[in-house]
Amino acid sequence: MRLVRLLPLLISAALAVPALSFAADQYVPLQQRMSPEEFKAAGLDKLSPDELKNLDAWLSGHPKVVTKEVTKTVDESGKPVFYPSKEKAGPVQARVQGEFAGFNGHGEFTLDNGQVWKQADSTRISCMTSTNPKVQIRRSLLGNWMMAVDGCNDTTSVVRVK
Incomplete structure (x- = not known):
């Protein structure tokens, strides 16, 4: 037993x-x-x-050291994805480099933090011309990114390109 x-x-x-x-x-x-x-x-x-x-x-007698790997995420076309959909990215607060006079429907905006954002829609919005204005980019309820610039009363949809 x-x-x-x-x-x-x-x-x-x-x-x-x-x-x-x-x-x-x-x-x-x-x-x-x-x-x-x-x-x-x-x-x-x-x-x-x-x-x-x-x-x-x-x-x-000692296990191998495991190193941290950095993986870049890309979409189906091979373009980089900066914020995977699972990741909760907070708002971006920075300044547009140089002159800003509004959204012309195809603008690309370089920020002082090194990021580059491009207008995702063809909306044209005139704003007061300003130099190095503050900008805030945050996710909307639908998951796309919306850009608001100080001195401009409207926002537009943007995508990050760098």
Whole structure:
């Protein structure tokens, strides 16, 4: 009766031992993982054979360091997507660089934070001409971006191009 209770534990242990030895067998020594130039550039050629063996032994017992990857999101046409739809992006507050006299239906606006936005519709809106006016760009309820410029009484739809 006792053997029946221990059977799942014994089976688990029997399966775990080969898995652990398989993981340990997977370590590849530094000299095989690096080109001779990389090995020398890292200064590893200055280690004695015993020092190199000890370093390899230490590395084999420690998991690889996971690095953070930066992924750029693009749409179907390959154009960059700056704010994926799942991401909650807050409003952009900056200044338009240079003169601003309104929206002409195809304008492109460079902001002092480096972003570039383009008018998404053909609406023409005349505004008072101003230099480096404050701008606020925020999401509308439908998910598109709306641009409001100080000194202009109307907003227009924009898309980010840079």
